[in-house]
Amino acid sequence: MIIQKQKPIEEILESLAESRSVFIAGCADCATACKTGGEEELAAMKVRLEAAGKTVTGTAIYDTACLSGEVRKTTAAHQAEVDAADAILVLCCGSGVQTIGDYLDAKAVVPGVDPLFIGQVIRAGKYEEKCQACGKCILALTDGICPVTRCAKGLLNGPCGGYKNGKCEVDPEKECAWVQIYERLKARGHLDKLRKLQEAQDYSALHRPRRLVWDRPKKA
Numbered sequence: 001m002i003i004q005k006q007k008p009i010e011e012i013l014e015s016l017a018e019s020r021s022v023f024i025a026g027c028a029d030c031a032t033a034c035k036t037g038g039e040e041e042l043a044a045m046k047v048r049l050e051a052a053g054k055t056v057t058g059t060a061i062y063d064t065a066c067l068s069g070e071v072r073k074t075t076a077a078h079q080a081e082v083d084a085a086d087a088i089l090v091l092c093c094g095s096g097v098q099t100i101g102d103y104l105d106a107k108a109v110v111p112g113v114d115p116l117f118i119g120q121v122i123r124a125g126k127y128e129e130k131c132q133a134c135g136k137c138i139l140a141l142t143d144g145i146c147p148v149t150r151c152a153k154g155l156l157n158g159p160c161g162g163y164k165n166g167k168c169e170v171d172p173e174k175e176c177a178w179v180q181i182y183e184r185l186k187a188r189g190h191l192d193k194l195r196k197l198q199e200a201q202d203y204s205a206l207h208r209p210r211r212l213v214w215d216r217p218k219k220a
């Protein structure tokens with residue numbers, strides 16, 4: 001899940017300063033779970049834009065706004081409303097904004113959301129970072145707790161020694177990831193995993209922009 005928060009309305013209006021009419025797009029996935037671009041948020045944004053003197057030509061929730069095929073299909077279903085707008089305001093992550101933007105070359109495409117991190121939704125309004133997409137996942141060695149992300153120093157071979165009462169020395173409000181890893185391995189009888197020395201992560205996989213292309217199986 002891409003955890004995100006909506007931009008302040010002042011910033012959104014500044015980006016829309018040259019646009020008199022706006023089409024608002026949201027996403028049924030992460031943006032709905034984070035309450036940035038679901039049905040409720042689109043309806044509320046419509047009211048705010050109209051109060052600021054804008055004409056809202058229409059709204060649409062994309063099932064998944066970063067899926068090219070889905071964006072093509074949903075945009076086509078709202079073509080008249082999209083064509084009538086000077087700008088598209090997209091209330092979802094940057095990947096969704098760019099996917100929608102790729103299909104609307106001639107339109108201003110404006111982001112209404114700041115994406116923050118890949119995380120877990122504990123409940124609506126409570127989100128925690130869990131993964132940095134480092135390119136070489138080592139969760140098998142820690143029974144599912146990521147030290148790259150959840151240890152403040154990203155340590156791979158045990159704690160730094162500064163933790164106190166299970167809390168991190170960098171931020172005492174947070175759990176020490178390595179205490180959590182130790183407790184989980186112990187509870188599951190997997191403490192032997194700690195004997196394996198981890199080599200430094202190979203961050204060459206992080207060269208940006210990253211891209212993954214699968215060969216499609218050939219048809220018989």
Ligand code: SF4
Nearest residue numbers: 131132134137138146
């Ligand atoms: S090791 Fe951590 S940051 Fe890397 S892919 Fe796994 S969960 Fe994500």
Ligand code: SF4
Nearest residue numbers: 151159160168176177
């Ligand atoms: S106290 Fe624990 S979580 Fe904090 S930096 Fe040290 S090992 Fe990492």
